[in-house]
Amino acid sequence: MADDGRGDLLQGTLDMLVLKALQFGAMHGWGITQRLERGSDHVLQIGQGSLYPALYRLERERLITSAWGTTENNRRARFYQLTVAGRARLSEERAAWRRVSGAVEMILRMSQA
C-alpha cells in the first residue's frame, strides 16, 4: 500500500518523456503529445488520459510549472514549463534509463548467443 506506483516502469517512462518534451521550452498538453508521437515516429501513442494526470502530478511535485498562455491560433491554453528541479530530474532519469536499457539490451544479446 505504501507503494504509490511510482516504481512502475511504464509510469516512470511517461514522466521522463514528458520532461524531455519540455526540455526545449514551454508547451501545452496537445503539443506534448504531438511532439512525442512525431519524435517516436508514431510508435508511442500518448493517451490524453495518461498525459494530464502525469502533468498534474509533475506539477504537484514541482518538477514543472504551468500558466495560461495563447497559442499561435490565438486560443487560450495551459502551458507547461520545466523547473530547475525538473531539469535535474530529467538528467537523473535519463542516466537511469540508459543504465536499465543497456542492461536489458545486454541480456537480450546474451540470450541470442
Add this chain to the structure above:
Amino acid sequence: VRQRHELDERLAEEMQFHIDMQTEKNVRQGMPRQAARRAARLAFGGRDVHAADARGEARSVGLEQAGQDVRYAVRTFTRARTYAAAVVLTLGVGLGATAVIFSVVDHVVLRPLPYTDPDRLVSVREIFVQMATQYPTVPANAADFMEWRRASRTLTGLSALWARPMTLVIGGSAQRVEGARVSASVFPLLGVVPERGRLLAEADDAYGHDGVVDISDAFWRRQFGADPLVVGRTVTVDGDPCAIVGVLPAGFRLPSDEGFETDRSGLLTPDVYRPVGFAPDLLASEGDHNYSVIGRLAGGATIAQARRELDALQAAITARSRAGFTLRGAVLPLTGQIVGRVRLALGLLLGAALGMLLIVCANLANLALARAMGRLSESAVRLAVGATRGRLVRQTLTEGAVLGVVGGACGIAFSLVGLPLVLAAAPATLPRLNEVRIDARVLLVILLLAIAAGLAIGALPAWRIARGNLAQYLISEARSGAGGREAQHRRFWFVGGEAALCTVLLLTTGLLLISFVHVLHVDQGFSADRVLAADVALPQSQYPSPKARAQFYDRALEQLAAIPGATSTAATNWLPLVGERQVDMLAYVNDARPVSERPVANIRYVSPGYFMTVGTTLRRGRLFTDLDRSRHVVVLSERAAQAMWPGQDPLGRLIVPGSNDTTAEVVGVVADVHTSSAEQEGHPVAYLPLWQTVAPEGSLLVRSAGDPARLASAVRAVISRVDPLVPIAKVRTMTEIVSAAVAGRRFQLDVLALFALMAVATAAIGIFGVIAHSLAARRREIGIRMALGARPADVRLLVLREGMTPVLIGIAAGLTAALLFGRVLRSLLFEVQSSDPATYAIVAATIGIVAATACAIPAWRATAPDPIRMLR
C-alpha cells in the same frame, strides 16, 4: 471547495482544448468535421475515469474524495447494470430475511419488557418438593401469596393475577371475554397510568368489595364505541354486577406465567380486569394453586436474597400445613419467565439467517473478484497513468459499500413485505408477537450489516489490487489461467467454506424435521380427526346448581346428536392437550399415606360418549353409561391405574379421587392422553361422570362423518337454540388444537428450512460459478490435454476431483462442527439424537450430490466442444 471548482474548470478547459486540437488534426487528415469530433472524443477514451484520476492527483485526500468515489461507483454501476442488479437483489434477499428474523428476535427476546424498570421484576412460584419431578414449579396459592405479601422484605409490590375467561352481560346479551383477576397493586408495580377513570385500588381487593372492573382500551373501543361516559356504567361479570371504574392505556399487556407448565407463559391482553377478591374459603384452601405472582426486588435486594427469604417463609407455611408437602419458593426474573423458552429457538433462526447471509456475501465477493480480475487491465492502466494504489483500493471498497447500501435498502423493502407473511405464520404462543415491526433499531442493524456486507464484498478485490505487482499478476494469471496457486487457495476456501456452512444449516434443519415428524406421529391418546369442540360457559345466574347445568348438557347433547353427519357427541369440562386443570391427589379408602406421597392426577368430568367421540381407547373394564348418573364410578387412565395399583388389576377397587372425599369404584381403564403438550407424555387422569360435578365451563364435542369444520354453524345454532344466553367462547376442531400444540415447532422448522434451502441454492450457484470461471480460464490447458489424447471423461474426472475435494473437506468440517456443538440443540430435538447417523449421512450425501452437479455441469460444457477450436 472553491479550489476544487477551479481545478475542475481548468481540467475541463484543457481537455476541451485537447479534443479541439485533435478534431482539427482529424479534419486536416480529411475527415468530415462531425466524424472528426466524434473520433477525437473516442480517442480521449473514458473521460470520467481519467478526469477522476487526474483530479485525484492534484488534490489531497479528503471527505470530498469519498463523495467522488461514490459518484464514480454509481457511474460504474449504471454501465454494469446486470451485475449491479444481481448483487443488489441477492444481497437484498439475504438482508431482508435477516431483517425479518432480527426484528422478531429483537422485539420478542432482546428488548426489555414494556414496564417500569423491568429488570427488577420477578415472578414468584411455589415448589412442591415431592412433586418437583412432575411439576418443577407451580402457581401460587392465595393464602401463601398473602403471607409473602405480609412478611417479605426483599420483594415489594407483590401482586397475584389469574387470567381466565369471564362471562359478561351488557344490556341483556352475554358474551365470553378474556379477563383477569388481579391484585390492585399490579398496576403501580408495572407503572400503568389509566387512560380514563381510575385504576383498581387496594380497597377493591377485599372479598365483597370486588364489584369493580377496569377495561382495556381495545374493549372500550370495540364494545362501547369509545364512549367517554363509560366510567360508571355497570356490567354483569360472572353473575356479579360490577362498575366500570377506568380504562387502561392502549397496548397494555399483562405478564403471566400461571400455568403448571411454564410454556404457557406470555403477555396477555385481557379485556376485563377485576380485583382478586380472595373468598374466605379460598384463603383456607391449601390445594388451590392458580395465581401467577409478580413483584419487584426491593432496593438493594438480590434474587438470591429473595429466594432465601421466600424459602424461609415457605418453611414456616410447611410447618403449619396439614397436607405434608414440603414447600419451597422460586423467584425468577420475569423477563426470563416470559421469553426464556423461545430464546434458543429464535436464536437458532437468527443464526441460520446470518449463515445464509454469509454464504450470499461469499458468493458476491467472489463475483466481485471475478469482475475485478476482468478489469485488471483497466486497473493496471490507471495505476500507470498515475492513480495511486490506495486510490484504487478505496474505490473498490466504495463500490462494495455502495452495493451494500443499495442492497440494504432493497433488503428493507423485502423485509417490509416479508414480515407480515412471517408474522402470519408465527405461532400464537410466541410472546410479544404484536410488538414486532421494522423500526429504527432494526433499520440501523440492517444498515450496519449492509455496509459490512458491502465492504466484505469489496475487500477481496481490494486486497487483490493492494497486493503486489498487478502487471506481473496479469501475466501469471494469463499464463496459468485460474490454476494459479493463489486462485486455487481461494477456490478451496470458498467452496469448502460454503459446503461446511450448508452442512451445518441442513443438518440442523434435518434434525428438526425428524423431530417434527416424530412429534406428529406421537400417539396423543385420542384421535383428533373429525372432532369439533365448542367451549361454553353457563351463566351462574341461570344455572346455579349442578342439576340445572346437567339439564343444559342433556338437552344440548340430544340436539347435537340430531345434526346430520354427527356420529357421536359428548361433553367434558376440559379437553386434552390444552393444559393441566384440577390437579389433585388420588387416595385409597382410609389411605394412611400422607397427602404428599399420594399420586397426582388431573380430575376430569366426562359424559358417556366422551371416549368414543375423542377416540380414546378402552383398555380394560367398561366405559360410563347413562346408568352411571348416580353411581360413584371412575375410569382411570393407564398411568393413573399404574400409580395406584402397580401390576394389579384395578377393576372393582375403590378410590378417593381428589379432595371431595367421595369414594368411587374403578370400572374401566383407558389409554393415556397428552394433557398439555404434544411432545411430553400426559399426566395421569381420573375421569368421573359429568353429572356428578357439572362445572359451569366446559366443551361440547361432536364427531362427524366428514369435515368437522362444516358442522360449526350447526353446533352454534344448537347451542343458541337450547339457550341463547349461553355464550360460546370458541368453536374449533381438535385438529386445530393439535396444530396449535405443534405450531411453535412448525414455525421454527418452516423458517429454518427456508433458510437452509436458500443457503444450499446460493452455495450451489456459487460453486457452479467458481468452477465455470476457473474452467473458462483454463480452456487452453484443457484443449492441450485433450489434444494430447486425454478423453473427455478423464478431463471431467479431473475437474470433478478438483472441485469436490474442498466440498468433501467442507462437509467433513461441517459434520465435525455439528457433532461438537450439536448438544446446544438437544432441548429443541424430539426423539432424535443431535448426532443421528442417518441424518448426518443423508445431509452429507445431499450436499455432495448438489455440489457434484454444480461442478459437473461446467465440466461437461468445457469438454463438449471441439478441443481444436478451443486451442485457437
